[in-house]
Amino acid sequence: MKKYTLLTFLLMIMWSVSYSQYTASLAHRTASPNDTVKVNLNVTGFSNIGSIQFYIQIDPQVLTFQNVTGFPTSNLMVGFISGNTITLIWTNPTPYNFPNGTLLTLNFKYHGLSSPVDFL
Numbered sequence: 001m002k003k004y005t006l007l008t009f010l011l012m013i014m015w016s017v018s019y020s021q022y023t024a025s026l027a028h029r030t031a032s033p034n035d036t037v038k039v040n041l042n043v044t045g046f047s048n049i050g051s052i053q054f055y056i057q058i059d060p061q062v063l064t065f066q067n068v069t070g071f072p073t074s075n076l077m078v079g080f081i082s083g084n085t086i087t088l089i090w091t092n093p094t095p096y097n098f099p100n101g102t103l104l105t106l107n108f109k110y111h112g113l114s115s116p117v118d119f120l
Contacts, residue, residue, distance in 0.1 A: 021044075021045040022043070022044070022045045022046060023043065023044045023045060024041065024042070024043045024046075024054070024103070024119070025041075025042050025043075026039055026040070026041055026042075026056070026106075026117055026118070026119070027039055027040040027041075027042065031110040032110070033110060033111060033112040034109070034110065034111075035109075035110050036066070036107060036108070036109060036110070037063070037107070037108045037109075037110045038069075038105050038106070038107055038108075039105065039106045039107075039108065039117055040102045040104075040105050040106075041054070041056075041088075041102070041103050041104050041105070041106060042101060042102055042103065043098060043100065043101075043103045044100045045100070046097070046098035046100075046103070047097040047098070048095040048096075048097065049095055049096055049097070049098060050091065050092060050093070050094075050095045050096075051089075051090065051091040051092070052088070052089070052090045052091075053087070053088070053089050053090075054086075054087070054088040054089075054119060055081070055085055055086070055087055055119065055120035056085065056086040056087075056088070056106070056117060056118070056119060056120070057084055057085050057086075057116075057117070057118050057119075057120050058084055058085075058086065058108070058115060058117055059084065059115035059116075060083055060084055061111065061113070061115075062110070062111055062112065062113050062114065062115035063108040063109065063110060063111065063115055063117070064108060064109040064111065065080075065086055065106070065107075065108055066107040066108060066109060067107050068088070068104050068105065068106055068107070069104065069105045069107060070102060070103075070104050070105045071090075071103065071104040072098065072099070072103075073090070073092070073096060075090055075091065075092060076088065076089075076090045076104070077089045077090070085120060086106070088104075
């Protein structure tokens with residue numbers, strides 16, 4: 001019983017360490033109405049990655065999505081779900097090592113007021 005408990009505990013630790021090594025965050029920005037706002041999506045630990053999928057929620061009354069720039073490889077698919085969720089999907093048959101830092105930049109037209117740009 002002790003071996004089983006120890007093995008389970010070690011496997012849980014290994015899973016939590018390997019799972020927690022990946023991070024993604026969106027930069028905070030301020031702007032004036034009618035400005036173009038560039039929001040960086042930053043990552044760390046994205047090595048040996050075969051696919052990425054992000055859902056990013058915006059308020060279309062406050063921000064109009066324009067495009068994505070700076071993604072380091074091809075095959076990035078960008079779309080919308082119900083007008084307020086940006087989907088970013090990338091797959092590759094060969095795993096890729098993304099450098100730590102800015103993965104891509106989301107470009108918006110800012111209309112005024114405030115709005116979080118958050119992951120779903």
